[in-house]
Amino acid sequence: MNSLVFRLTLPILFGYLPLGMAFGVLFTTQLGYAWWAAPLMGVVIYAGAGQILAVSLLAASAGLLEVFIAMFVLNARHLFYGLSLLGQFRRAGWRKLYLIFGLTDETYSLLTSRPRSQDTLKELDIDFRITAFNQVYWVIGCILGALLGRNVAFDSTGIEFALVALFIVLTIEQLKALGDAFPVWVGAAAAGVAMIILPPAHQLIGAIAIVTAVLLLQYRNLRAKPAAEGHSHV
Amino acid sequence: MSDTVYLTAFIAVAAAATFATRIIPFLFFERYTEHPLVKHLGRFLPAAVMALLATVFLQRSADWNAVLPGFDAILAGVLVVIVHLWRRNALLSIAAGTATYMVIRQSGLLESGIIG
Numbered sequence: 001m002n003s004l005v006f007r008l009t010l011p012i013l014f015g016y017l018p019l020g021m022a023f024g025v026l027f028t029t030q031l032g033y034a035w036w037a038a039p040l041m042g043v044v045i046y047a048g049a050g051q052i053l054a055v056s057l058l059a060a061s062a063g064l065l066e067v068f069i070a071m072f073v074l075n076a077r078h079l080f081y082g083l084s085l086l087g088q089f090r091r092a093g094w095r096k097l098y099l100i101f102g103l104t105d106e107t108y109s110l111l112t113s114r115p116r117s118q119d120t121l122k123e124l125d126i127d128f129r130i131t132a133f134n135q136v137y138w139v140i141g142c143i144l145g146a147l148l149g150r151n152v153a154f155d156s157t158g159i160e161f162a163l164v165a166l167f168i169v170l171t172i173e174q175l176k177a178l179g180d181a182f183p184v185w186v187g188a189a190a191a192g193v194a195m196i197i198l199p200p201a202h203q204l205i206g207a208i209a210i211v212t213a214v215l216l217l218q219y220r221n222l223r224a225k226p227a228a229e230g231h232s233h234v
Numbered sequence: 235m236s237d238t239v240y241l242t243a244f245i246a247v248a249a250a251a252t253f254a255t256r257i258i259p260f261l262f263f264e265r266y267t268e269h270p271l272v273k274h275l276g277r278f279l280p281a282a283v284m285a286l287l288a289t290v291f292l293q294r295s296a297d298w299n300a301v302l303p304g305f306d307a308i309l310a311g312v313l314v315v316i317v318h319l320w321r322r323n324a325l326l327s328i329a330a331g332t333a334t335y336m337v338i339r340q341s342g343l344l345e346s347g348i349i350g
Contacts, residue, residue, distance in 0.1 A: 068247050071247070073283060079259055081259075082256060100260055101253060101257075160295065161295055161331060165311075165328040167284055168311060169318050171288050187284065187285030188288075188289045190286055204287075215278050
């Protein structure tokens, strides 16, 4: 069964090793903390973009409330992953908590797209192993990157741009999946407004508040126009 | 707060926030999966948040006092978009943009001004 799981997760291995290494290199070259804190974050936090954002929050010695809000909002998309797996995980028993903990973007896409047999318990066991294999790849990447960043002397000035590049890539992927540029413009405009009217420490939270408000207004407007959606009152 | 205490607290808070986003649907949302507001936010919020983060961090990585203000980050950012639309390989796009930005920053290409 493990060789089946390995084959299923091979593409994730090729994604997680280099991305985990990028995080590890960033962590040890940008910050003065012990190298093993990088893989420790891979074990207890386990979030790609989240951990890379965490490096810049650590570098800025961000307040813990800001850390919580920034990490929560960055990972808020996971709220909606869980919604589609409520049924699938219902009978998972002791495995359920770890399945939920390990629900990264990549694991989610694998668990929801692979073919499943009628044997629910066997399939849940495979889900569990997939989740564990993926996290192992991620932590190995974090270790390799942290050791590389600590031991290989090179000028790492500018390597923090990896975070910006990652967010640009994720924006394009979201845009392609959605086929609607409206939320992308709202996000960019909200960031612009927040950067003009707020000091740097409050810009992220401010922009997130603006985005949420605009999406709620858009929702209300869509509801108010029954013509657009047929009979929409629930 | 000492460095170790801060790092420990930071990791605990970051882990709690991340885990919260993954477990909340299983704790509270079971009744609301079909609610149209939940569906609406689920559709649009992720794209808006990503665009917001890209914009804020792009602006922060740019040098606005250079001869060509902001060009270091804007050039690298545009390259990420082009490479990603061309090959659609996330790691390739990230590596290309980051390497370009590092070269610009380390060589001082746009600061000292070939032009100015």
